[in-house]
Amino acid sequence: MSEHVVVALGPVDADTVTPVLGDRVTFVTDPAPADLAVAEGAIVRADRRVDEDFLRRTPRLRVIARTGVGVDLVDVAAASARGIPVVITPNAGSRAVAEGVFAMALHLTKRLRPLTELVRDGRWAERGAVPIGDLDGAVLGIVGYGRIGRRVGELAAAFGMRSLAYDPFSPPPPEFACADLGELAESSDVLTLHAPLTEGTRHLVNERLLARVKPGAVLINCGRGGLLDSDATLAALESGRLSGVGLDVFDPEPALHHPLFDHPDVVLTPHLMGMTRRAMTLTFVDAARGVEDVLAGRRPAAVANPDWNHRKVTA
Template sequence: MTSADHPRVLVLTPPADGLRETLGRHLDDVADVRMLPDRDPATFHRELAEADVVIGDWTGQFWLAAAEAAIGTRVRFVQQPSAGVDTIDLAAWAERSVPVANCAGANAQSVAEWAVGAALALERRFLPLHQRMVEGGWPAESARGIVDVAARRVGIIGMGAIGRRIGEIFAAIGSPVAFWNRSPRLELPWPARSLPELAATTDILVVAVPLQPETRGLVSADLLASLPAGAVLVNIARGPVVDEPALIAALQDGRLAGAGLDVFTTEPLETDSPLRTLPNVLLNPHVAGSSTTALAAVVQATAENVRRAVLGEPVRWVTNGVPDRVAIGEQYC
């Protein structure tokens, strides 16, 4: 069988270290893998119309919205090479009975390490103390009032693979952990609370919930106002989950002691955003889950799941409620 006889797999994500090689090892014997030749909308739509499987774009440049679902009439499976699927219209693809899968948990360790590291940096004042040292000072008095993270109550919004790993690391440090999740998680060793109760009893609030219509603005001005004085917030979810103007106001007036932000309402972050000027904010350009280790795991998971789809085996991590067995062409392959 020649490559022309194989299902066509369109890769929207730009070339990264080892991406094509890993995909090739898993797919070249069963699929015709095509990297997007030019990163412009016309090329994207032309290639999409000829694709049987699509690997999404982790940069967010190319969305798989309702218009793309209408263009990609041959597409039978969509694999997003990340945990977030907010650049994909899940309902539009579900209407066409096309399963959309993500890479749940593949970068959980990487994101969790950043979230806990950001909380440590904020609570222990790493950045301001370092800056004063660089400027020639010896700010020993600034250690007064610092409390060990083990003594701080941690609340996690969203207990998928990333939220669970964050909880495990904080628990290993010794911090009391509680959480809120959209659905019950009875298997977890920490108490579940309502959102208002969680906020009122949390010193370190970590936002790790996917961006969906029901989670947009979930961390509202009222929720931020109910956090105890001196609390900090860490957001590794998506920017629009948090009311960003309300967050800025809470940081400016001191109701929040600090924030660690990997994600923002607008990305890249506007050059004139007040967040860039606040001394109690740790900023990161949406790369918490982009360590070399994490990217390798994401690419591996993507390749393995696409191979399952092409061979007609059950795929993993379907996010839009479509059955996990994929029909390529006239029959299951």
């Protein structure tokens, strides 16, 4: 007989999470108010909001597990006040996002869109007019040297690139570190963004920084949409300062159309680079494991409110 109820907020693969949660848990994929009233755990997709209203409707809740690392839509403070850990799954999608960075870098550096159009339109004789770049020997500038940033650096080495990194919160190792973001921009052939979005990092890539970017650089954002100023980015493309832009994240989401989207040297994906088949399976497993840990009285591997277990639980 089940001892616990765990609910899903958003689409969660029951076949993946149920074996991890175990026989003592009833997992509800489409919870009604009655299910929320008795739920002790919730597995929450990134686009679902967890606020004080939701917490009032889940008086028995003991753990929230977010698929991914962003907690923009989770009231972490309110959860902490209730003594509820907010589990995150930082490892599951790191490798998938890093691969997405290189998918975009290759697409833009190798000019796949204009070359496809040349062949499709029968303009073979014009192929010499499309300059093709190289990753081998190029410099990759990594903004934010966490799990994803480090993995991007590992892949860069396989392509023969030299990595430099800047992190506004935690300095990278000396062999990669740039103390100044502008210096990183001046040195990088490909600039990739992986910093968290805070008041201090909003529009980190702005007109002032783009004026220092190495001419012809490629800019990729698989981090957070608010890290770059779209108007300034479009201006840098139109001036030739940037040769290409790849965006997987937007501000807001779902994305509102911006003229940047229409530029031929821009590639867009709808915040899916971390949601490959394998990454989603790993994310669900890690989220379910975090819920199971808390219900069993163990500390989960990663939480967004690391001091949660030191707080007094309130009614």
